[in-house]
Amino acid sequence: MSAARWRGTLIYTGTLATIGTVAFARFGPLAQAEAPATAAGASSGSIGGAAPSVVGAPGSTSVAPGTGTDGSGTSATDPADPQTGTPQAETVTVVGSVAQTRYGPVQVQVTFTGSRLIDVRTLQAPSSHPESAQISARATPLLAREVLAAQSASIDTVSGATYTSEGYRESVQSILDQRG
Known part of the structure; x- marks a missing residue:
């Protein structure tokens, strides 16, 4: 009788360990990317601590969405950290x-540091009907x-939000195409 209880406990413990390992493998890189933001005390909602320059946002000085003042699709920041002298990523x-x-x-809208995607924000999502708004809020x-x-537009479709997922993928891909 007690051997059966232990076997169930071992199976349960093994299952939890497996789930934890899979979760760490999948979401561990996200936690590492967020760690500098909490250390820097970022309160702007974006990862990285510094306020990013916004290209193509309302009120910005860029000519068109995705093109900076130099026409390259980027805007420059200080090339070196003043304290250490090491090059900073844009x-x-x-x-x-x-x-x-x-x-x-x-x-x-996607924020990059160098070539790494560090923040993704939804500017528009289907919301014309209450059900669409609810699906968008979840997806x-x-x-x-x-x-x-994924650091790319190659993402899985969210169940129940197929059209929103496809539109999201398309918008992100347009950003990656702009960045080259």
Whole structure:
């Protein structure tokens, strides 16, 4: 009788260990990317601590979405850290194209440090009907995490939000195409 109890406990413990390992493998890089933000005391909601320059945002001085003042699609920051003298990666925010879906438009903004995606924000999501708004509210945070984890537009479709997922993927891909 007691051997059966121990076997169940061992199976349960082994299952939890496996789930923890898989979760760490999948989401561990996200936690490492967020660690500098908490150490720097970032309160702006973006990872990295410094306020990024926004390219193509309302009120910005850029000519068109995705093109900086030099026409390259980026805006420069200080090339070296004044305290250490080491080169800093450029922090740039790019606004993607609007992807029209069956239920409404989807538009995404991505912040890069160098070539690494560090923040993804949804600017537009289907919301014309209460159900569309509810689906978008559930799906867009998942899609943003997927983009950060994949560091590309090759992301899984969120169940129940197929059109939103496709529009999200399309908008992110337009940003990556702008960046080259």
